[in-house]
Amino acid sequence: MAKRDSGCWVGVDLGGTKILTGVFDAQLRLLGTAKVSTRAERGVEVVLERIVRCVREALEAAGKSTGDVAAIGVGAPGAVDAARGTVRFAPNLPGWRNIPLGRKLTRALERPVVIGNDANVCALGVYEVELRARPRHVVGVFVGTGIGGGLILEGRLYEGCSHTAGEIGHMIVEVNGPRCGCGNRGCWEAVASRTAIFRRIREAVEGGENTVLTEWLGEDLEDLRSNDLRKAWKRGDKLVRRILLQAADYLGIGVANLINLLNPEVVVLGGGLMQALGPELLPRISRTAREHAMPGSCARLKIMASRLGDDAGITGAAVLARRWALSTSSS
Amino acid sequence: MAKRDSGCWVGVDLGGTKILTGVFDAQLRLLGTAKVSTRAERGVEVVLERIVRCVREALEAAGKSTGDVAAIGVGAPGAVDAARGTVRFAPNLPGWRNIPLGRKLTRALERPVVIGNDANVCALGVYEVELRARPRHVVGVFVGTGIGGGLILEGRLYEGCSHTAGEIGHMIVEVNGPRCGCGNRGCWEAVASRTAIFRRIREAVEGGENTVLTEWLGEDLEDLRSNDLRKAWKRGDKLVRRILLQAADYLGIGVANLINLLNPEVVVLGGGLMQALGPELLPRISRTAREHAMPGSCARLKIMASRLGDDAGITGAAVLARRWALSTSSS
Incomplete structure (x- = not known):
């Protein structure tokens, strides 16, 4: 529980051309960001490595380490199976069919990872942060x-x-x-x-x-x-x-x-x-x-x-991570 | 409670040209029906009288009296304020603007009346009776x-x-x-x-x-x-x-x-x-x-x-009545 109260949330916006990452504090204030190109044409493994790099760079920009992270949310551009943490299909990411994105990132970053569809995640971010869930x-x-x-x-x-x-x-x-x-x-x-x-x-x-x-x-x-x-x-x-x-x-x-x-x-x-x-x-x-x-x-x-502009994706992904953590802590 | 367990539900499908009414037992089996023309051109009061007549005829066909009725549901063709029981606007019923349909029928029939939009009510009937709410x-x-x-x-x-x-x-x-x-x-x-x-x-x-x-x-x-x-x-x-x-x-x-x-x-x-x-x-x-x-x-x-065909409206209206009664009994 200490981790969730004091820890930070990481939101990743995985796009066809670029990856954006934001590190947010417990109250969802943005502490630091990073951006890398996706290089989707180089294949799934390269994209996964670049997501990990982008998360590490954002943590560095925010003055945090992976140990401070309560959970990581990712918005992915395609059909997502949130329960399994897989990207079923992503039209703008060649080769992405049934990729266990959640498991792979969890293994690389050693923190819990939740994924969602990018537009859904953006809506969630706007809803919770901009509209205060009213x-x-x-x-x-x-x-x-x-x-x-x-x-x-x-x-x-x-x-x-x-x-x-x-x-x-x-x-x-x-x-x-x-x-x-x-x-x-x-x-x-x-x-x-x-x-x-x-x-x-x-x-x-x-x-x-x-x-x-x-x-x-x-x-x-x-x-x-x-x-x-x-x-x-x-x-x-x-x-x-x-x-x-x-x-x-x-x-x-x-x-x-x-x-x-x-x-x-x-x-x-x-x-x-x-x-x-x-x-x-x-x-x-x-x-x-x-x-x-x-x-x-x-x-x-x-x-x-x-x-929120371009930050809707990273904000929503952080909200997704926080919602997931709160739902697991209460169940 | 005895009334709800043993009583019957009445569903009214108010249309632009005809009014259909069905009387249903506690398990939503159809016991009897009636149909009258709406005569919407003769004004609101005439339509209200005809609804009441149609309900009484359906009860007679089912061998029931108003005292047996637990609640009455009505599907109305237009914008409905369910909480207030009013029809705000009905394009096919001339003069129907902010008509307190629920209150007027309750007064005439001395039973609780719930109203809803006709297509919503049809969907509810199909959902609960035909699809078993699965x-x-x-x-x-x-x-x-x-x-x-x-x-x-x-x-x-x-x-x-x-x-x-x-x-x-x-x-x-x-x-x-x-x-x-x-x-x-x-x-x-x-x-x-x-x-x-x-x-x-x-x-x-x-x-x-x-x-x-x-x-x-x-x-x-x-x-x-x-x-x-x-x-x-x-x-x-x-x-x-x-x-x-x-x-x-x-x-x-x-x-x-x-x-x-x-x-x-x-x-x-x-x-x-x-x-x-x-x-x-x-x-x-x-x-x-x-x-x-x-x-x-x-x-x-x-x-x-x-x-369900033409019976979707009366069935759904009866479901609406039953849902309302169950929600008030449990609260």
Whole structure:
């Protein structure tokens, strides 16, 4: 018990391109972080070593040692079996099928390790740290390369019967719409994610439309990032504004669907796109969502952007670790 | 307590065109039913009188009196405030805004009355009576004039923060699709309900296509019903088959969305359209849903048609009454 009261929580955000780690004190204040590239193409073992390295670097930054760690949480990008601690399948991590991530990290770091789906973990972090666990029903929407979701229902993370709930990015909102990475057409993330926005901008440029982005980055727009979109928006670039507002409308329509289905108190938007363009997009997303939701379902609704930004993943992973430790200590 | 053990439960299914009532014994076996037309156009008071009449007729058919009734449940077609017993808003019942249905029926029948949203109540009935309350997560989809939904999550009816959850019919699946009664475009019920099917058949006939339906009903297809569709299907009518399979695909896509979001163990389809055409449509709905759902989310999934048919509403309303009575007796 002394360990849990005085010890620290480690949260790991395992992504397709980078690994972020945060060390948090007992009250979930961030003490130190580290970041390493994932190098997923080099195979599972290399990624595992890099996670361990990232955790050690974050502990060093926080002035802590592994002995101070009460538990480690990991958010992984894919289908996770939390009970077994395995990553069943991770589309952005080549070779990751049924990898016993929890056991392997426990062995390497000699501390308890709990894992969860990355978007679920982000929702948990926002819920507990940013919203202070007050609302009963919260939908987290994380918009980046794709759209991930996490559902907090009745105050608890809702995972469904085989832990795959919250796959909001693959909700079809436009039958026969653009092809999604999953193979279907018209998934929400195929029309409203950063990937969809980048695709539309490239198509428009190929179609001969003008944007300041080509002045900055060249005609192929190879290094296009969310921050470029924000700068172009601020410069009043018409093409970028039009395409971002269209994406905001698509985001609003998907949010309306979630409101109609789940009648949450809070819809919280996060992820890379929202971090770069939250103030620009949120009013339009919110307006479109409210216009399309059923009367009565918005009576107590708040639609907001998360302030946690890139830290949602590490924060949520630390929350996951703490929730696990508290549940084992009380049982 | 004697009343609850030996008494009976009454379930009322209040619809826009008809009121159904069932009297059930303590084990929820159906003892007797009654049906009256709603006459919603004559105003709220007339409808209330007709509900009371329908309850009395059902009791008579069951050989029971109001004194035998432990509690009465009512499923109402609209937004319901269960705690207050009021119907806040019912699109198909003119003048129904903030009607204290529970209090008025309690006064008239001198028994406790509990109310709920009709689709939620149907889901509850299917869950408890047909599925024996075994699965933890069930989505009920009721397809008729519109598409209603009820969510059973963690073994309990999920209603959201202001009791409007489960509005699955207004999930937008086709941005810029056909106009829905709610004012939006491309709602699920605008592309997959009986209303959508009838609209497409009429458009095809106006466009010069042939169907056996016009031989039976005339060119205007005025009295078209679900059973006509079944007969035309069985006769091999190409137009009807094509349009029904298209609707089944739309139904399957919406079911896939619900699977991706909620990862249920069971999706159960009911309502008038499924009662008439369940065996014809279910295989196609199920196939399309599984094709569009994420890998892993269907591992433990069952997609089925309810056997309760038109009785889902009265059964669920009786279950609602019994759940309420059990919760008050234990608290």
